[in-house]
Amino acid sequence: MAKAKVAVVGAGLIGLSTAVCISESIPSCSVTVIADKFTPNTTSDVAAGMLIPHIFPDTPVHQQKQWFRETFDYLSGICNSSQASEAGIHLVSGWQIFKTIPEKKTPFWSDVVLGFRSMTEKEMKKFPQHKFGQAFTTLKCDCPPYLLWLEKRLKENGGYVHVRKIEDLWELHSDYDIIVNCSGIGSRKLMRDREIHPIRGQVLKVHAPWIKHFIRDGDGLTYIYPGIHDVTLGGTRQKDNWNLSPDPSTSKGIFDRCCALEPSLHTAQDVKARVGLRPSRSSVRLQKEILVRGSEKLPVVNNYGHGSGGFSVHQGTAKEATRLIKECIAVLEMSRCKAKL
């Protein structure tokens, strides 16, 4: 039987992690990642890469928890291996603080991260404007190194990468048997999906190597996330804003808010502003669809719309997409068998 040929459209976090998962779980197929942008020029490169789940309102919580747990366990394995530094994966401890006490003091993901607890009164003294806080240890990806590591891993498994813009998935029909669509915000045009929209995020990457603890305001707008090479200061959430140019007054606002939480940041050096468009929907679109053109059929597995939480769930969604591809391959093999009879 000829090898099934799979094309993954998208070379951000979701495309690369899905391609690696397919190449490892289904060694009998060939995998090619096709995208117009690769690291360091994707949305995924701008992200902070923290494993703190974002809530998808239309996805059942047990599903979100499973994706988060699978991702946390997968990255913990890398973090505990000799690959950790090259892959840019590390543990980070810190605080999530709230100006008003949240309805649920214990989020659904509290038993997935490490050592989750309420902050003590003594810890809260650092944040006089805040009334409540949670302390825990989680994982963080340094995004460009992690994307490079995924790409290297794909190539080691025999996968390929091509730089190319796709206007219509049917362009791939003659060369590939199955398409995996991981085009993020590009799916608005490529799949004519009107539900997916950008939530613009502007962040600052600064040199402040003394910052070891993360601090996140529970409103999700102000955060300080220390990485291996720099500290990410955030941020903004601007719905339906497509502007990729950093705005200087927004940068000043982010810097001032972060300094209010962590005054030592006033002496941070090498401040660089970056902007990314979060590919947002009310739920990740993770499903098969068969495109039909006359008598021709093109199986597509969609895996896009990870919004503000792609890093937190990517391995879980990659595993689910891989399961859907196995189903497509089974159908393909059956039709090839029938054609031979």
Ligand SMILES: Cc1cc2nc3c(=O)[nH]c(=O)nc-3n(C[C@H](O)[C@H](O)[C@H](O)COP(=O)(O)OP(=O)(O)OC[C@H]3O[C@@H](n4cnc5c(N)ncnc54)[C@H](O)[C@@H]3O)c2cc1C
């Ligand atoms: C400021 C900011 C901070 C964030 N922080 C976090 C965080 O701390 N934790 C977390 O979990 N998540 C975070 N996120 C969210 C996370 O970055 C996204 O969920 C994730 O990067 C989405 O990955 P993706 O691969 O779907 O999209 P992208 O990285 O945008 O990749 C899409 C790919 O598809 C390709 N493509 C699109 N259309 C076409 C086409 N027509 N032809 C060919 N190629 C195409 C692109 O070139 C690209 O390669 C953050 C996001 C932002 C912006």
